[in-house]
Amino acid sequence: MNTILHKADTRGDANHGWLHSKHTFSFANYYNPERMNFGVLRVLNDDTVSESKGFGTHPHKDMEIVSIPLEGDLKHEDNMGNKTIIRSGDIQVMSAGTGVMHSEYNNNPDAHVKFLQIWIIPNKQSVEPRYDQITLNQEDRKNKIQQILSPNADDAGVWVHQNAWFNMTSLDKGKEVQYNLNDTKNNGVYVFVLKGDATINGQPLNQRDGFGIWDVETLNIEADNDTEILLMEVPMSLN
Incomplete structure (x- = not known):
């Protein structure tokens, strides 16, 4: 048995005002050569987004992107024609494949939203992009x-x-x-x-x-x- 422990207070901390993100693995301006990934798990971001704020339209390619809302409502739009709201109890996945453009915003004008953003390195490159979202019991x-x-x-x-x-x-x-x-x-x-x-x-x-x-x-x-x-x-x- 092999193990590695990452205590909560050792994560990367990025506070942009409208966005407070805790990075388990190296991401954006947080770089730690000892925390690049866990196998094919490349990104685990613990995000808090302020009221009505969010991520403008941006691209992804050749990555499996999973979002798990913890609190509040997150509005998603992409160039595949999807316009959805994801809430606590939902799980969302995008296969970026050959390339997708999407945005994510806090849909609440009076409360923050918390969600996990997770990236998995895929075992297939250049797949057709796709989107899915389900509500869990x-x-x-x-x-x-x-x-x-x-x-x-x-x-x-x-x-x-x-x-x-x-x-x-x-x-x-x-x-x-x-x-x-x-x-x-x-x-x-x-x-x-x-x-x-x-x-x-x-x-x-x-x-x-x-x-x-x-x-x-x-x-x-x-x-x-x-x-x-x-x-x-x-x-x-x-x-």
């Missing part, structure tokens, strides 16, 4: 594991061009669950604690801590108090 993660992303279009959640699985769990204090990796030979899991405190395979974790673990088959997750956790299983090799 959050009760399906209460004291159990809920799959929200996979490589399979017919499986639960959204899908990506990569051998990756994302899951969420919301545990009451004292509850325990196990996560069994889908690909124990090639994948690891990056754990991100959204809320509360937990112990995973003996490692105590607090809110917004990140914990990477690989060369392991199972994660034993114990809730030290009420907690919400995002599990991102991804290939460890960039090839």
